[in-house]
Amino acid sequence: MKKYDALIIGFGKGGKTLAAALGKKGIKTAVIEKSPLMYGGTCINIGCIPTKKLIHTAADAKKNQQADYSEKNNFYAAAIREKNTLTALLRQKNYDNVAAAADIYTGAARFQTDHTVEVQLPDGKISLYGEKIFINTGSEPVIPPITGLQLSKRVYTSTTLMELSTLPQRLVIIGGGYIGLEFAAMYANYGSMVTVLEYGNTFIPREDRDIANVIQTRLEELGVRFIFNAQVDEITDENELTTVSYLERSSGMSVKIPADAVLVATGRKASTASLNLEAAGVAVNERGEIIVNELLQTTVPHIWALGDVKGGLQFTYISLDDFRIIKEQLFGQNDRTTANRPPVAYSVFLDPTFARVGLSEAEALLSGHKIKVAKIAEAASPRARLFGSTSGYLKAIVDAESNKILGAAFFCSEASEIINIVQLAMKANLDYTVLRDNIYTHPSMSEFLNDLFSTLD
Structure with a gap:
């Protein structure tokens, strides 16, 4: 030994x-x-x-x-x-x-x-x-217990799908979580016809409805089709294609759709x-x-x-x-723990990127905060115009009494970068006015924080 x-x-x-x-x-x-x-x-x-x-x-x-x-x-x-x-x-x-x-x-x-x-x-x-x-x-x-899933030669996980060297013409994604959405946007841009089957009846339910609706609309513009209340029952290989059978939970109707590849994205x-x-x-x-x-x-x-x-x-x-x-x-001195880690931001690399930190509007209200909500369309940003990205939306939640930032959600170009600025401001317990009045380089997406937080004035 x-x-x-x-x-x-x-x-x-x-x-x-x-x-x-x-x-x-x-x-x-x-x-x-x-x-x-x-x-x-x-x-x-x-x-x-x-x-x-x-x-x-x-x-x-x-x-x-x-x-x-x-x-x-x-x-x-x-x-x-x-x-x-x-x-x-x-x-x-x-x-x-x-x-x-x-x-x-x-x-x-x-x-x-x-x-x-x-x-x-x-x-x-x-x-x-x-x-x-x-x-x-x-x-x-997580591999769900769907009949025929383990036997199919065209079922993939997020790992194995990236090993496939042939572009699926028809990609069916089981699960409408963040991993599934990243792959949906990616393969739609490569040219696949993408269908997302989601068991629930709400698109990304943890997010506020206004920003969720903007994200869903954008993905649909890319060609992604969403089917909600879909309970996948069986996957069957038939010659050159695979059939995905699902139950429409709202109507009880059984539906079959063809696929060249099926991505299982039901969690980890x-x-x-x-x-x-x-x-x-x-x-x-x-x-x-x-x-x-x-x-x-x-x-x-x-x-x-x-x-x-x-x-x-x-x-x-x-x-x-x-x-x-x-x-x-x-x-060291044991000063660092999981308890003093928040707030932690996350990003979902769609088209454009979605990033969030802290509380959503719904969560802030549920927590008893009196809030102010800053909102602005991505199209108002000169930098976004340079990228040709104008379909996004940004919002931030501020405590109305303390002026502290409670959270932010950005669906826009370079969202994964500018969310870190907001996270740092929250960690430092700064008023939102610091970001509103800061001098940023131009043209940049970070300077759009001037405009976003100015909507609270």
């Missing part, structure tokens, strides 16, 4: 950053990763980077909507090759960075005790001892099933997510969990901040 000061299970953002930090301090560390295709974690291999690369390229594809299918398919195939080249480069870079600081074991990890982990290597098994252990195994797609779950956590005494909740305290310690004090595996917001930057929390415990 090999002994280490620290074992890190999973090569995600938090784990790989922690490995490098520990290695620099001379702490004997090992990193265990189940797949050689996942060095560096979800983000660079199957998440943020490859999807955003394809989304970026899809913006160019949109200019060729009059092209025939063969041309669209060639463009898409080239985009997939570029994506693969990029992810391979980043994967190797991440491997090299971690290998310089820690031993790497490629194989499936399984707890034997609270200090020992068995790793199934390609040529046998090895047991590793860790004085401290950090779990960073991430999440995986923590990757914990194979870890044998009970052998270590690590508790999980009813969803299989590892239970942690504000310092990310599990029910076993010398075992921590980082990133998606513990539930909550599933973003790379959360995993990175988890690293910071643990780093402070190991080398």
Whole structure:
């Protein structure tokens, strides 16, 4: 048995950053990763980077909507090759960075005790001892129990669809959440006919209706078709196509639609099933997510969990901040916890991007705040006009008594950038007037904050 000061299970953002930090301090560390295709974690291999690369390229594809299918398919195939080249480069870079600081074991990890982990290597098994252990195994797609789904050759997850080198002419997406919407916008721009089947009756229900309606209208302009109250019952392969059968929950009518590819986007779950956590005494909740305290310690004090595996917001930057929390415990003063992390922004890379931080208007009212609401159309921005993006909408929620920003939701060009300015202002507890009166560069989307918050005057 090999002994280490620290074992890190999973090569995600938090784990790989922690490995490098520990290695620099001379702490004997090992990193265990189940797949050689996942060095560096979800983000660079199957998440943020490859999807955003394809989304970026899809913006160019949109200019060729009059092209025939063969041309669209060639463009898409080239985009997939570029994506693969990029992810391979980043994967190797991440491997090299971690290998310089820690031993790497490629194989499936399984707890034997609270200090020992068995790793199934390609040529046998090895047991590793860790004085401290950090779990960073991430999440995986939820596969719903739909008849025929597991048997179909044309059903994909968000991971496997990006491995498809042929552009689907007809793409059916099961699930209208944020992942499904990103793929819907992307493939519509590449030239696929996209249909989204959503079980519920409301488009992105967590968002305010005004901004949700603008987003839905824009996606429909791109060619995305939405069917709500759709309960998918069966998926059947028939020669050169697949048939998706669903029940219209409002009418009880059974409907069938053809597809060249079906994307299952019904959520993600923590990757914990194979870890044998009970052998270590690590508790999980009813969803299989590892239970942690504000310092990310599990029910076993010398075992921590980082990133998606513990539930909550599933973003790379959360995993990175988890690293910071643990780093402070190991080398600092424990000032950083999950409790003092908010507000946290998020972005959904549609066309244009949707980004949000803090409370929605509905949530602010439900919380008892007296509010002022700033609203403005993207078309009023000179910068957006330069981009040819004029269909968006921005709003911000301000406490009417304190003038503090409670939240913001932007559906516009560069929303993923300017939302960070608002987040920083909220974190610093600044009045909205600071953003209203700040001097920004021109022409920029950030200067549009002058106009947005001036609507409150």
